[in-house]
Amino acid sequence: MKAAQWAVDAINAKGGINGKKLEMITLDTQADPQVGINAVNRLVSVEKVPVFITAWSSVVRAVAPIANDNKVVELSIGANSPDIAKLGDYVFTTFPLADVDVAALARYSVEKLGKKRAAVLYINNDTGIVASKVYKDTFSKAGGEIVAYRGLRSQGDRFHRRLAQGALGPAGHHSPAWSCRRHAAGGRADAPIGPQSADHLLFGAV
Secondary structure, three states, X not given: OHHHHHHHHHHHHOOOEOXXXXXXXXXXXXXXXXXXXXXXXXXXXXXXXXXXXXXXXXXXXXXXHHHHHHOOEEEEOOOOOHHXXXXXXXXXEOOOOOOOHHXXXXXXXXXXXXXXXXXXXXXXXXXXXXXXXXXXXXXXXXXXXXXXXXXXXXXXXXXXXXXXXXXXXXXXXXXXXXXXXXXXXOOOEOOOOOHHHHOOOEXXXX
C-alpha cells in the first residue's frame, strides 16, 4: 500500500494523468471472499473506480464477475491459483501463478539441484493447497519422491524437524537424542504460526 501511494504521489506531483490527479482508496478484504465482494461492489458502484487491485486467490476469483460485468479492470498482485488466468477479459495478474513458478521450482529441485526426496508443508488455505499440489505433482513427474505432505492450520500449528535419532517424548517433543525445533511456516524456530507468518509455502527437498 505504501509503495502504491508513493507512485500515486509521484504521478500527481508531475500533474497527474491527462491533467487529473489520482486518488487511491484502500479497503481491507481480510482475505475473505464475501468481504472482498462487498468492498469491490463499493469501489465499482459507489466510488466509480476504473481499476481495482486485489490479492488472495479466493478473493480474486470471487470478485472477477463484478469486474467483467462492469467492465472494470481487476489487477491481481498477490494470488497464485492457475485458474486466475481464465477468469475473464477484465482480470489481469502481475503475480506468477503456481503452474508457472512453483512448477519451475519443483523441476529445478530435481533436474538442477539433484534432489530426490521432498517434504511439502503448506498453509491450509486456497493459496497453499493449490500451490502445494502443483509442487507435489511436478516433483513426482520429474522423478522425485514426496516423503511428507502436510497442511498446517492458519494459527497455532507447529511441526518438528528431525535433526538426530530418537523418539518423541510424553509431551510430544523429542527426547534429548533429538534436537527439537519448532518452526512456523515462513517464520523463525519456536514461533507460533500466525496469519502473517504462516501464509507462505514451505518446501524442503533433499
